[in-house]
Amino acid sequence: MKTLYKNTISLYLIGVCCMLIFATSCKKEKEGQGAPSITRVRTLVRPGDTNVTPLDSTVTSGDVGVTYVIEGVNLKSTNKVEFNGASAYLNTALFSDNSIIVMIPTTATWINQTGKLTLTNSYGSTSFSFSIKQPAPVISDLSQFAGNPGDVITITGLRFDQVSSVKFGTTEARVVSSTSTELKVTVPTGALGAVSVTTPGGTGTGPYVSYDGVVVPILLPFGFRHLFYDDQITAGYDFNFGGADADVNNTEMVKRGNHSIKLTYTGSYAGYAVGSNTPVDLIDKTYVKFSIYGTTGTEGKVVKVALGDFDNRNVSVVLHAGKWTNYVVPIDRFQSASQPGKPTSVNWIGFQELSGNAPETIYLDDIGVY
Structure with a gap:
């Protein structure tokens, strides 16, 4: 009788363990199943910062090269994240079923953008309204760093799209022509000082040069x-x-x-x-x-x-x-x-x-x- 009793208890315990294992296994299998859905995008908390900061907030637009958190459901099995059609690098170690961490790729465009964040897994895909901010312009060179009023000079650099202002010091210059990487402007009367370019992405000054390749580059003023x-x-x-x-x-x-x-x-x-x-x-x-x-x-x-x-x-x-x-x-x-x-x-x-x-x-x- 004692032996039979002990065997009954043992079989009961084994059954309970099997049920728990089966339940856990089912839960894991269900993670990430189903079409994904996005509820919001937020910024990351500053590493090591235990306080709630403005960085941990919902955003509807972002900067290239910056990391964000996408929150939603059925996200663990995500195999593609696109910002305006540009695929982001995916590190699955940073995925859970309710959030994934990704960096907006530098190839993501802010020009003629769709304003869409698209997330895909094997069950389907979803889109979310999210636009890319235009980065601030960068001035890399001037065709000349002195000139007479009326001279047309060329400013080369990056992200000159939708330029709204070019200044020599505090004096406004007239833009003759513009592309994303080149501006032709007329030197204004009284042009003296740093050259700056303003776009929706901000204001950039330059160029910066190093006279020996070792010293920290120095702003090269005009005039x-x-x-x-x-x-x-x-x-x-x-x-x-x-x-x-x-x-x-x-x-x-x-x-x-x-x-x-x-x-x-x-x-x-x-x-x-x-x-x-x-x-x-x-x-x-x-x-x-x-x-x-x-x-x-x-x-x-x-x-x-x-x-x-x-x-x-x-x-x-x-x-x-x-x-x-x-x-x-x-x-x-x-x-x-x-x-x-x-x-x-x-x-x-x-x-x-x-x-x-x-x-x-x-x-x-x-x-x-x-």
Whole structure:
């Protein structure tokens, strides 16, 4: 009797366990079954932040490259998520039956968009109203970084769609033509300062350049507060030493206008400078600006740029072959232990060959301070 009783209890327990396992198995099998449905899209809580923040909120539009949470039902078996037709990368480890985490792909377009988020699994698909925000514009280059009123210059970059404003400093410019990556604008009277482009995505300024490829890129402003060389040496003089030959009326390779300086270093470490007969006050100036075109063999070579002192007030810049490169260097970087502090005035700006690379030819244009 005792044996029979124990066997009965054992069989009962085994049956209960089987029922629990079967029930759990059925629940797992049912997860993700059925057509998906979206109830909302929200942003993620900042990692490590235990407080409720504005980031954890319902949104109806989003930015490319940003991660969002899609909430709904039957989401665990999702095999495709599309934002305006662009497929997002799916990490199933971030899926549950009621939420999935995805990043809007950088290929998702905000131009002529459908405004639809589409989610698909093996049982069907669903769409949800969700638009892509236009990112802020980016300015990568200007065809010239100085000019006369009425000159038409080209601004290149990204996301110029639906441009509403272009400014030089605080002065509005007239847009002649526009595409997503290029603007042609007329230089306004009084153009001076950072160039900015405004679209529905925001406002972008630029371009930013690094004079040696190492320093953090610096905003390159438009215009000059004093020019040492434009199409000619401006009210001043020039000099050379150690085997430098300068043609100040060169027409072979010109950045802007009709002339540039063709500078040929026939001796290594030779130098050349353009100056002003009257010292130029630097108290209200911020940058030294100039353009250099490097010929074949100059890529990666170094030129020392000096403010009235080749030994103590100089900065080294890196050349690039086959193109005009615009340089901007903060004036307060022209100092040494022997000559500390930002220079308050300058008579000349010099360029010395520093790589021992002679013979070497470069072209100079638009030399001045801002």
